[in-house]
Amino acid sequence: EDKVVQSPLSLVVHEGDTVTLNCSYEVTNFRSLLWYKQEKKAPTFLFMLTSSGIEKKSGRLSSILDKKELFSILNITATQTGDSAVYLCAVRIYNQGGKLIFGQGTELSVKP
Amino acid sequence: DADVTQTPRNRITKTGKRIMLECSQTKGHDRMYWYRQDPGLGLQLIYYSFDVKDINKGEISDGYSVSRQAQAKFSLSLESAIPNQTALYFCASSPGRGPTDTQYFGPGTRLTVL
Numbered sequence: 185e186d187k188v189v190q191s192p193l194s195l196v197v198h199e200g201d202t203v204t205l206n207c208s209y210e211v212t213n214f215r216s217l218l219w220y221k222q223e224k225k226a227p228t229f230l231f232m233l234t235s236s237g238i239e240k241k242s243g244r245l246s247s248i249l250d251k252k253e254l255f256s257i258l259n260i261t262a263t264q265t266g267d268s269a270v271y272l273c274a275v276r277i278y279n280q281g282g283k284l285i286f287g288q289g290t291e292l293s294v295k296p
Numbered sequence: 297d298a299d300v301t302q303t304p305r306n307r308i309t310k311t312g313k314r315i316m317l318e319c320s321q322t323k324g325h326d327r328m329y330w331y332r333q334d335p336g337l338g339l340q341l342i343y344y345s346f347d348v349k350d351i352n353k354g355e356i357s358d359g360y361s362v363s364r365q366a367q368a369k370f371s372l373s374l375e376s377a378i379p380n381q382t383a384l385y386f387c388a389s390s391p392g393r394g395p396t397d398t399q400y401f402g403p404g405t406r407l408t409v410l
Contacts, residue, residue, distance in 0.1 A: 188338075190338075218398070220401075225403050225404060226386060226404055227339075227401050232398060272339065274339070283341060283344060283354070284329075284341070284399060285341075286331075287338050288338040289338050
């Protein structure tokens with residue numbers, strides 16, 4: 185059974201802290217891994233990763249994929265209260281094209 | 297302007313009622329999806345459609361049906377709603393272009409079945 189597992193499920197930090205969110209997966213026919221940020225509405229796209237070892241960066245956020253060990257991490261440096269959200273990891277598989285398998289999400293709360 | 301819209305945004309209904317959730321997208325995407333989100337379970341795929349004539353069951357399709365009326369419209373129906381279908385429902389669309397394909401989500405519909 186294909187599955188995506190995120191950890192931790194929730195995290196509370198203070199502004200300025202650096203956080204690392206984890207996503208591990210066990211799927212057949214891996215195609216890509218995506219990270220989304222969800223506040224009190226629809227998820228918004230952050231990163232898509234297809235190759236191992238290539239870091240994607242966007243401001244204070246970065247992510248990397250390890251296809252040998254089957255995991256990805258999302259780093260957020262110098263956290264701000266606006267980073268508070270649920271972060272979703274999803275894996276796309278080749279068959280049933282376009283199908284995404286989502287993890288449970290990590291709820292991040294950044295305190296002032 | 298929102299590219300993926302959902303109506304209604306909130307709905308409260310009673311057990312046994314038929315409910316339809318609507319989704320429209322203006323991005324010209326071929327692929328559309330319906331998900332439900334429950335606390336602690338992430339997003340679960342209900343149905344997905346590659347184009348108007350291609351509709352597929354997802355991970356949790358029991359109790360749901362869909363209709364792809366046009367490229368831009370994909371509706372989700374609950375023929376006889378039950379309380380455990382209380383959840384947040386998201387529609388998404390994607391162009392379906394190889395490895396760089398990305399899904400774009402609507403704002404969600406919060407459904408409560410009493």
